[in-house]
Amino acid sequence: MKKSILIFTVLAGFSISVMGWSWYPQQKASQPETMSLVPMMQQLLKDIQQVDRGVFTENFEMIKEGAGNISDHPTMTAEDKKLVKQTLGKEMKQFVEFDMVVHHHADSMRMAAVRKNMQNVLKHYRITQQGCVDCHSNYREKISTARLEK
Numbered sequence: 001m002k003k004s005i006l007i008f009t010v011l012a013g014f015s016i017s018v019m020g021w022s023w024y025p026q027q028k029a030s031q032p033e034t035m036s037l038v039p040m041m042q043q044l045l046k047d048i049q050q051v052d053r054g055v056f057t058e059n060f061e062m063i064k065e066g067a068g069n070i071s072d073h074p075t076m077t078a079e080d081k082k083l084v085k086q087t088l089g090k091e092m093k094q095f096v097e098f099d100m101v102v103h104h105h106a107d108s109m110r111m112a113a114v115r116k117n118m119q120n121v122l123k124h125y126r127i128t129q130q131g132c133v134d135c136h137s138n139y140r141e142k143i144s145t146a147r148l149e150k
Ligand code: HEC
Pocket: 037, 038, 041, 042, 044, 045, 048, 070, 095, 096, 098, 099, 102, 128, 129, 131, 132, 133, 135, 136, 139, 140, 141, 143, 144, 147
């Protein structure tokens, strides 16, 4: 009796440590909480390219990961937030709305990938892409110029 409890304890301890060990790298690979705007945008480009590859090779796992990284993208550093606020003033509200469109529809795209529904993936892909481009055509140059003049 005592012996089996001992074996159980040893086995349980062992499997918990193996689980902890195999989960750890995944946590480490997740995105940072904040990031400067330009590197963050370059990451978003990589993520949406990953979604593209997933769409054309019908790899829903790839779409799920890329879309998830877009919807959970890091927030701007405090310094960049200040720059954007100062540059846009009242228009900051619209800027945030474009960002929300991207967060929201990238998440819907991720969920469509989980359900392996390509039509819905594409539906939310288009809205996400429109959100990226809407923000760029309104604010990219302004913010980029303000950064250079700083
Ligand atoms: C809410 C606004 C906003 C949204 C949404 C947005 N961007 Fe951007 N993006 C910007 C701004 C502002 C810049 C210019 C930054 C600068 O030059 O300082 C930029 C620049 C870029 C750049 C150029 C980076 C470089 O190397 O100069 C890429 C690529 C990019 N965005 C990709 C994306 C993608 C992909 C999405 C959607 C998944 C997206 N962006 C959504 C605001 C946005």
